[in-house]
Amino acid sequence: MYYAKERDHVKEELAKAPSLICLSSDNWNLEHTNDEYICITAHWIDKDWKLQKRIIRFRALFPPYNGLNIVDELVLCLSQWGIDKKIFSITLNNASYNDVMVSCLKNHFRANQAILCDGAFFQVRCCAHILNLIVKVGLELADDVVGKIQNGIKYIKKSGIRRKRFYDVASKSFHLNVTKKLLQDVCVRWNSTYLMLESSLYYKDVLDYWGQWDKDYQIFSLSNEEWRNVAILCKFLKVFYDVTCVFSGSNYPTANLYFRGFWKVHKVLVDTVKGPYSFFNSNG
Structure with a gap:
């Protein structure tokens, strides 16, 4: 009940956000079991010009752990939170499967007319990962x-x-x-x-x-x-x-x-x- 209450509160915040929403996504592998987890975080600027961020998904992935599987997970997440038409960019590391995922995600947003500048600024490379x-x-x-x-x-x-x-x-x-x-x-x-x-x-x-x-x-x-x-x-x-x-x-x-x-x-x-x-x- 507490989770449902907080989820609805965050969903309301996301709906009222005056800015577009930026995402960051990262995968984590549990070495001993080889299980893969995904964490998706939403970032936006609220009406008071304060940076807000919320983890909107953290769950295990099912194999195969590739770009097609991950994009399905991401699209489902955005749809459930009602923000699939409010996304500006996504920050990712340089894993090869992310290139596949971004290409599929761009096509999804283009089909729904929900991507700015035809996706020219959509993918952001993680600077910390490059370093x-x-x-x-x-x-x-x-x-x-x-x-x-x-x-x-x-x-x-x-x-x-x-x-x-x-x-x-x-x-x-x-x-x-x-x-x-x-x-x-x-x-x-x-x-x-x-x-x-x-x-x-x-x-x-x-x-x-x-x-x-x-x-x-x-x-x-x-x-x-x-x-x-x-x-x-x-x-x-x-x-x-x-x-x-x-x-x-x-x-x-x-x-x-x-x-x-x-x-x-x-x-x-x-x-x-x-x-x-x-x-x-x-x-x-």
């Missing part, structure tokens, strides 16, 4: 160093005794603030790799000390040159991290921010290519 692809390719050039840090941190954090001693050494011998933790990254989130590298630089002296007395850790120890490369890589990634944080904001519009963000990214890429750091160059 993600760029950084993943770049990180492959530093696989060896990043891998050492990943495995070294995993080794320290795997044992509660080792973890406690690590922070004791950091606090008592190196006088570091141990409320800032040594972070381990998550393979599907590159920004967590940046945060891991940043935290390892903070604990650099402790990690070097750890490698001197723990023989099992020595295979993960970094040379001075490798630490220098980590510092360079961290500075390089910070630009991407800051821009990703801006693009990922959920309480303000983000499409108006992409040009400035990508200009910063373009500049750092050009400066890096012209710079002296050979490990950034895949041919170096």
Whole structure:
């Protein structure tokens, strides 16, 4: 009953929205079962010029997980909410099935005379996803160093005794603030790799000390040159991290921010290519 009440309230809001409605859609795969889920969010500006957003669909998809199947799900969703004639654009990542889905969706809207400018501005590429692809390719050039840090941190954090001693050494011998933790990254989130590298630089002296007395850790120890490369890589990634944080904001519009963000990214890429750091160059 509560759901039905809230659903009707949101439906009324969507019907009264003075602006057209923008959609964002993303699919999520549950790794262990290979189940696929879709999440569709509606974004619009209300009469008080405030950004509104509501998740209007979150449900499991049935195979096959392709563009034709997804467009059927999307069209049904829009019809149920009564907004199939109020859509301006849809933001998606760069998965190949989305190109098929958008083509079918455009044809559907054209048939119903509900698409502006013949769909020229209908599909919006997800800027955060584009950044993600760029950084993943770049990180492959530093696989060896990043891998050492990943495995070294995993080794320290795997044992509660080792973890406690690590922070004791950091606090008592190196006088570091141990409320800032040594972070381990998550393979599907590159920004967590940046945060891991940043935290390892903070604990650099402790990690070097750890490698001197723990023989099992020595295979993960970094040379001075490798630490220098980590510092360079961290500075390089910070630009991407800051821009990703801006693009990922959920309480303000983000499409108006992409040009400035990508200009910063373009500049750092050009400066890096012209710079002296050979490990950034895949041919170096």
